[in-house]
Amino acid sequence: MTLRLPDDYEDDRFDDEYAEPAADEFDDSDDDFDYDGDQLDLAERHSLRRVAGMSTELEDITEVEYRKLLLERVVLVGVWTSGTEADVENSMAELKQLAETAGSDVLEGLVQRRSKPDPATYIGSGKVEELREIVIATGADTVICDGELAPAQLRNLEDRVKVKVVDRTALILDIFAQHAKSVEGKAQVELAQLNYLKQRLRGWGGNLSRQAGGQAAGGAGIGGRGPGETKLETDRRRIHHRISQLRQKLRDMDSTREAKRAERRRHRVPSVAIVGYTNAGKSSLLNRLTGAGVLVEDALFATLDPTTRRTETADGRIYTLTDTVGFVRHLPHDLVEAFASTLEESVDADLLVHVVDGSDVDPLGQISAVRTVLNDIGAGDNAELLVINKADQASEDNLQLLRTHFPDSVVVSARTGQGIDALKAVIDGRLPRPEVEVRALVPYSRGDLLDKVHRSGEFLLSEHTADGTRIVARVHPDLAAEFAEFAET
Numbered sequence: 001m002t003l004r005l006p007d008d009y010e011d012d013r014f015d016d017e018y019a020e021p022a023a024d025e026f027d028d029s030d031d032d033f034d035y036d037g038d039q040l041d042l043a044e045r046h047s048l049r050r051v052a053g054m055s056t057e058l059e060d061i062t063e064v065e066y067r068k069l070l071l072e073r074v075v076l077v078g079v080w081t082s083g084t085e086a087d088v089e090n091s092m093a094e095l096k097q098l099a100e101t102a103g104s105d106v107l108e109g110l111v112q113r114r115s116k117p118d119p120a121t122y123i124g125s126g127k128v129e130e131l132r133e134i135v136i137a138t139g140a141d142t143v144i145c146d147g148e149l150a151p152a153q154l155r156n157l158e159d160r161v162k163v164k165v166v167d168r169t170a171l172i173l174d175i176f177a178q179h180a181k182s183v184e185g186k187a188q189v190e191l192a193q194l195n196y197l198k199q200r201l202r203g204w205g206g207n208l209s210r211q212a213g214g215q216a217a218g219g220a221g222i223g224g225r226g227p228g229e230t231k232l233e234t235d236r237r238r239i240h241h242r243i244s245q246l247r248q249k250l251r252d253m254d255s256t257r258e259a260k261r262a263e264r265r266r267h268r269v270p271s272v273a274i275v276g277y278t279n280a281g282k283s284s285l286l287n288r289l290t291g292a293g294v295l296v297e298d299a300l301f302a303t304l305d306p307t308t309r310r311t312e313t314a315d316g317r318i319y320t321l322t323d324t325v326g327f328v329r330h331l332p333h334d335l336v337e338a339f340a341s342t343l344e345e346s347v348d349a350d351l352l353v354h355v356v357d358g359s360d361v362d363p364l365g366q367i368s369a370v371r372t373v374l375n376d377i378g379a380g381d382n383a384e385l386l387v388i389n390k391a392d393q394a395s396e397d398n399l400q401l402l403r404t405h406f407p408d409s410v411v412v413s414a415r416t417g418q419g420i421d422a423l424k425a426v427i428d429g430r431l432p433r434p435e436v437e438v439r440a441l442v443p444y445s446r447g448d449l450l451d452k453v454h455r456s457g458e459f460l461l462s463e464h465t466a467d468g469t470r471i472v473a474r475v476h477p478d479l480a481a482e483f484a485e486f487a488e489t
């Protein structure tokens with residue numbers, strides 16, 4: 001079925017670039033690698049929360065739920081442009097995990113080796129045919145592509161395989177939408193979704209009935225009503241309006257967050273941010289270090305709101321530990337931008353505790369993906385302590401590899417507690433030190449001063465004399481001033 005669209009509907013940014021290619025560009029000679037569904041270990045799929053029905057109208061855009069994708073029975077598609085076969089399998093396995101986290105059943109996976117994705121349809125036209133056959137045979141209602149597709153590519157593919165096509169970016173946005181809990185988190189996700197959506201309006205409202213999910217085999221639900229030009233315009237305007245509302249709302253919330261941060265800086269409480277790949281065990285580690293009781297889940301992006309807890313070093317110095325949003329390869333740029341204020345917790349931190357899952361198949365890949373995002377958000381130069389987690393589960397080979405690459409790292413298991421005391425000691429050693437050394441004889445009536453040193457400074461010497469406590473300590477300048485009257489030289 002051909003789709004009729006309003007004449008003026010052309011995506012202004014992409015259409016020229018991704019115009020229909022000439023027939024000879026549909027070259028499938030390089031279709032030499034097939035990825036059959038068995039490699040995706042279907043037995044292991046667990047059924048997570050399904051996404052409930054979604055309106056086909058764009059009227060409820062005040063709801064973050066609005067963009068729920070209704071992913072149910074999906075086929076995954078990837079283009080293998082570079083790297084080894086193991087890399088591509090790894091990337092597809094991660095896409096599968098993301099799809100399952102979003103609540104879908106993964107039926108089959110398909111990979112094409114090409115020098116670059118097809119500009120019109122992402123995969124070559126021969127593969128598109130094959131994909132369409134798989135969609136019919138499996139009864140899939142959605143195709144998920146492992147990348148960020150241009151709006152025109154999504155449209156073209158949808159027109160040919162006749163079910164909904166989404167990309168990795170939309171999938172990640174959807175997962176974030178499902179997991180967002182706080183008002184701020186929801187607003188951030190909604191902003192990212194709307195920014196993504198505004199380029200792709202027709203793709204969702206056009207040829208597919210979103211409620212029916214597009215029944216490829218029967219043809220039902222296809223060729224539904226496309227939005228008229230007026231409606232598109234209204235929707236666009238509404239989205240732009242909502243985007244500016246959300247930006248304002250986030251700016252307001254940002255000032256509250258900034259006030260809290262300023263407060264911490266004023267009291268010179270050192271701050272440590274726990275960062276790392278999603279599912280690496282960041283929340284588990286925060287719980288282990290502070291007894292925080294933060295949600296831990298074997299799911300991607302379980303944590304979207306940063307949690308900050310106070311804790312102290314063995315000698316009683318206070319510092320804060322913040323659990324943060326996990327990262328993933330190719331984190332959508334819109335998300336990074338929308339989460340900027342949340343991510344600033346990491347930018348501001350005195351020390352980044354970078355947690356990597358030592359039992360992952362590609363821990364080095366995870367580390368570099370995380371460092372890429374850290375660079376993007378301006379935290380690339382912060383002091384970093386690499387922590388290799390899940391030591392109880394990691395292979396000796398992996399541990400060896402990581403230790404060789406990162407000799408200063410600490411190996412722990414947040415689950416068993418292995419290495420946690422050593423980690424605390426290393427964090428302690430890497431916290432910023434108070435800068436002023438004071439020598440004083442403090443009368444016994446001023447125990448409060450000693451208490452302050454205990455909380456925010458560091459004793460180098462403390463001895464009891466007949467006249468009071470003689471101390472040598474490192475403290476912050478404000479506190480140093482309070483010792484002036486008792487100073488000794």
Ligand SMILES: Nc1nc2c(ncn2[C@@H]2O[C@H](COP(=O)(O)OP(=O)(O)OP(=O)(O)O)[C@@H](O)[C@H]2O)c(=O)[nH]1
Pocket residue numbers: 276277278279280281282283284285295296297298299300301302303304325326327389390391392393412413414415416
């Ligand atoms: N075997 C083992 N599993 C662990 C360890 N630490 C965490 N896990 C498990 O790994 C999964 C993810 O843990 P989380 O602490 O939620 O990971 P996270 O990094 O906070 O994940 P997100 O918030 O989703 O990015 C959970 O199932 C944990 O039980 C560990 O040391 N060993």
Ligand SMILES: [Mg+2]
Pocket residue numbers: 282283284295296302303
């Ligand atoms: Mg977490």
